[in-house]
Amino acid sequence: MTDNLSKSLYCSGVQCPKMLWLRKHRPELFDDSVMDQAVLDTGSEVGDLAMGLFGDFTEVPYGDLSGMILETERLLAAGTGIIAEASFSYEGLFCSVDILKNCCGGEVELYEVKSSTSVHDIYYHDVAYQMYVLESLGYDVVRACLVHINREYVRGKELELDKVFTVEDLTDTVRSMQTGVEERVFMLKACIREDDEPERDIGPYCFDPYACGFWGHCTEHLPEPNVFNVSGMQKRSMFKNYYQGIISFEDLLLYGKLNAGQQLQIEHELREHADHIETDMIREFLDGLSYPLYFLDFESFQPAIPLFENSKPYDQIVFQYSLHYYEYNGGPLLHKEYLAMPGADPRRELAEQLCRDIPMGVCTLAYNMSFEKSRIKELAALYPDLREHLTDIYEGIIDLMVPFQRKQYYTKAMQGSYSIKYVLPALFPDDPDLDYHSLDGVHNGAEASAAFAAMAKMGPEELAACRENLLKYCGLDTFAMVRVLEKLKQKAE
Ligand code: SF4
Numbered sequence: 001m002t003d004n005l006s007k008s009l010y011c012s013g014v015q016c017p018k019m020l021w022l023r024k025h026r027p028e029l030f031d032d033s034v035m036d037q038a039v040l041d042t043g044s045e046v047g048d049l050a051m052g053l054f055g056d057f058t059e060v061p062y063g064d065l066s067g068m069i070l071e072t073e074r075l076l077a078a079g080t081g082i083i084a085e086a087s088f089s090y091e092g093l094f095c096s097v098d099i100l101k102n103c104c105g106g107e108v109e110l111y112e113v114k115s116s117t118s119v120h121d122i123y124y125h126d127v128a129y130q131m132y133v134l135e136s137l138g139y140d141v142v143r144a145c146l147v148h149i150n151r152e153y154v155r156g157k158e159l160e161l162d163k164v165f166t167v168e169d170l171t172d173t174v175r176s177m178q179t180g181v182e183e184r185v186f187m188l189k190a191c192i193r194e195d196d197e198p199e200r201d202i203g204p205y206c207f208d209p210y211a212c213g214f215w216g217h218c219t220e221h222l223p224e225p226n227v228f229n230v231s232g233m234q235k236r237s238m239f240k241n242y243y244q245g246i247i248s249f250e251d252l253l254l255y256g257k258l259n260a261g262q263q264l265q266i267e268h269e270l271r272e273h274a275d276h277i278e279t280d281m282i283r284e285f286l287d288g289l290s291y292p293l294y295f296l297d298f299e300s301f302q303p304a305i306p307l308f309e310n311s312k313p314y315d316q317i318v319f320q321y322s323l324h325y326y327e328y329n330g331g332p333l334l335h336k337e338y339l340a341m342p343g344a345d346p347r348r349e350l351a352e353q354l355c356r357d358i359p360m361g362v363c364t365l366a367y368n369m370s371f372e373k374s375r376i377k378e379l380a381a382l383y384p385d386l387r388e389h390l391t392d393i394y395e396g397i398i399d400l401m402v403p404f405q406r407k408q409y410y411t412k413a414m415q416g417s418y419s420i421k422y423v424l425p426a427l428f429p430d431d432p433d434l435d436y437h438s439l440d441g442v443h444n445g446a447e448a449s450a451a452f453a454a455m456a457k458m459g460p461e462e463l464a465a466c467r468e469n470l471l472k473y474c475g476l477d478t479f480a481m482v483r484v485l486e487k488l489k490q491k492a493e
Pocket residue numbers: 015016017018019022200201202203205206207212213214215216218
């Protein structure tokens with residue numbers, strides 16, 4: 001086992017030395033599901049764009065490390081001004097610098113690019129490590145910076161690279177960290193060389209700054225379910241209980257501080273309980289609805305780099321909705337929908353059709369309505385001529401999640417959650433009409449966002465299939481709401 005380190009391994013070691021050891025010795029234990037592919041894709045898209053931040057550049061092609069290092073040396077010797085992915089190695093410490101400015105005479109500036117909108121503590125360690133490697137090799141790092149997305153940038157017709165990115169100068173801080181980097185490198189290398197897994201208890205660092213993929217391995221000795229499965233409990237409180245030895249659901253029931261919802265979850269889990277149904281409260285909720293009655297669900301995507309005029313980085317751009325509706329109580333279930341074509345700003349067209357599809361003065365149900373209401377509010381701010389109608393839709397929205405959030409209707413299978421992903425299978429186990437797994441291609445919101453973003457590069461056939469998948473997925477979201485309402489009505493009878 002070599003004790004080599006990369007930027008990423010070093011940062012793992014900063015978060016938890018045991019994570020570093022496991023990455024080196026037991027990588028097969030890593031749970032990939034903690035990695036968010038959309039975040040990774042965004043990171044590489046942002047990284048590619050940022051390479052052009054200082055004008056013409058030369059990128060070191062990705063390949064084997066020694067080849068990348070040799071090519072970097074060649075470019076530096078040739079006086080190349082801006083080098084992307086400049087790669088270095090010093091005594092088993094490897095790093096690729098996102099953007100390197102070659103000031104010649106051994107002086108360089110280094111720029112680390114992140115797709116986040118602010119500077120997190122771990123980024124200081126990342127940049128400090130790079131400075132350490134370069135200065136150990138004899139380079140004089142005259143500037144060490146972090147490049148991140150400027151969340152306040154509002155795009156005009158053209159994208160302005162110098163405004164979409166913010167450059168933070170971290171030189172003084174990361175220079176003051178250099179002795180610490182040297183000591184940490186020594187400690188981490190020693191940790192890697194150990195044959196035995198380090199003894200380290202779980203702690204808040206398992207989720208900060210990143211969720212650790214070895215969580216399953218490090219908690220396999222805990223009873224199931226345990227304090228970390230309690231719905232709606234803050235991580236801080238989970239660890240407080242854990243450190244006090246209040247770990248199992250039995251412990252929690254005896255000694256834990258639980259709110260009413262958590263109490264309900266644990267009691268249902270431990271004891272044979274009938275479903276918890278507060279008929280009066282459900283009836284009160286249903287009395288607040290009126291007909292015509294609409295069921296609305298939006299899909300959106302969040303481009304880190306704003307694609308459209310009048311949008312900011314990471315704005316939620318709504319590109320699709322599904323709308324089931326009854327014109328009168330007992331009437332037939334009707335359906336309308338909208339799905340944008342890729343390439344153009346979908347917001348105006350979607351807002352106009354929404355105003356045509358939902359008349360003023362009606363009641364609209366959404367599940368977890370804050371998302372739909374926020375998007376409608378943004379559209380109303382963007383298009384003053386539609387503001388009155390959109391505001392009316394906004395004010396008519398009622399949250400179908402409320403009876404579940406308030407635990408007026410609870411079953412063991414909801415596992416303490418009121419998310420539709422738990423509530424739906426709990427209410428309709430094994431119903432093939434409500435099974436997201438049986439859908440093609442798109443099974444959740446994240447996949448819908450990714451599918452829409454990918455549509456821009458698809459040929460006609462693939463595009464048609466992808467649209468079909470998106471329409472089915474979003475249609476199921478509102479159909480599921482229709483069925484949930486039916487179930488509430490049954491329970492209130
Ligand atoms: S789960 Fe926690 S203790 Fe285990 S390796 Fe990850 S960060 Fe370290």
